[in-house]
Amino acid sequence: MCHSESMAAIKRGVQAAVFRLGKVPRYHQTDNSTSATHDLRNGKRGFNAEYLALMKHLGMEPRTIEVGKKEQNGDVEALNGALKRRLLQHLLMRGSRDFESAAAYESWVQGVLEKANRLRGAKVEEELLAMRPLSVQRLVEYSEQEVVVTAWSTIRVQHNTYSVPSRLVGQRVRVRVYDDRLEVLHAGKPQLVVDRLVGRNGHRINYRHIIWSLVQKPGAFAQYRYREDLFPSLVFRQAYDELQRVHEGRAADVEYLRILHLAASTLESQVEEVLARLLAEGGLRGAEQVKALVAPVRPEVPELAQPEVDLSSYDALLVEPREVAS
Helix, strand or coil, rough: CCCCHHHHHHHHHHHHHHHHCEEEECCCCCCCCCCCEEEEEEEEECCCCHHHHHHHHCCCCEECCCCHHHHHHHHHHHHHHHHHHHHHHHHHCCCCCCCCCHHHHHHEEEEEEHHHHHHHHHHHHHHHCHCCCCCCCCCCCCCEEECCCCCEEEECCEEEECCCEEEHHHCCCEEEEEEEEEEEEEEEEEEEEECCCCCCEEECCCCHHHHHHHHHHHHCCCCCCCHHHCCCCHHHHHHHHHHHHCCCCHHHHHHHHHHHHHHHCCCCCHHHHHHHHHHHHHCCCCCCHHHHHHHHCCCCCCCCCCCCCCCCCHHHHHCCCHHHCC
C-alpha cells in the first residue's frame, strides 16, 4: 500500500518486487513523477539523486516515458485498471470492505494478486531466465532527519507538524521517515511512532503530549494554534462550552485544561463518561467535581489473623548423628 507517490513508496515497492523474484531486470521504467525526477532539462526531467542511488544499488538502468506521453506506459495503466476491477469483484464476493487492520488488508490484496498471477507463471519463468541474479542487500526504506523539539512540544517534518512527548522539549531528535509513518528516536531509543501526513502544512497533535506544559501556562490556551485538536471528542467540546458559560474570564480555560490533564493521567473514556453525565444533568462546574467522580475506588484490604508459628518441628533437625544411627 502506498500512501503517496513518494521516494519511500518507490523504494518499498521496487525492492518488494525484485527481492521476491530474486532476479533483477535490466531496466526500471517510471513516469515523470516528482519522486523520481525533477528539474525540467531540454523538455525532459532529470533523475533525483536518491532514485539514481536506488537504481545503482540494485543494478538497474533507469528510464522514463516522454513528458505528457502516458500511452507509453499503456500496458501498465491498462493492468492497473484491470486490477482495480478485480479487487472490486473480490470485495463484493467477500461481502465487506472492513478489515481489522491495514496489514490484514494488504495481506488480502496480496492473496488476490497471487491468484491472478498463477496464469502468468510460464511467462514469468521465461522472463526470469533473462534477468541477473540479485546479489545485494536490501536498503532501508526510510530517510532520516534531525530536528529540534519546539517549546510547544512539536516537530516539523516534510512540511507538516507533529506533537511529541513533552519530556523531549528542547532536545534534538532523529526522525525516520517511512512512506506511511514516522519513527521518532532520542539517544538511540524509540520514543514515538505516528502515522505520516500527506501533503503540506498539516498537523497531527496529541493532547497527551502537550497538556503538561499547557496546565502550567493556561493563558496560552485561548490563542493556541492547534486548539481544536485539544478536544478529543464532541463531549469535551461541549464541556468546554459549558465551563465558559459558568465561569468568567480565563477560569473556564483553567478548569478545562485540568479536566484534560485528568483524562491524560487516567482513562479518557472514564472522564468522557462523567462529563456526559454531568452535562445531561446540567451540573458541570469544574475539574475537582469531575475528579471526584473519576477517582478509582480504593479496595478494602482484608484483616488477616496472624498465625502462631510452631518451631518445634525444626528441633528434630538438631538430633545428634549417633542418635539417628542407633
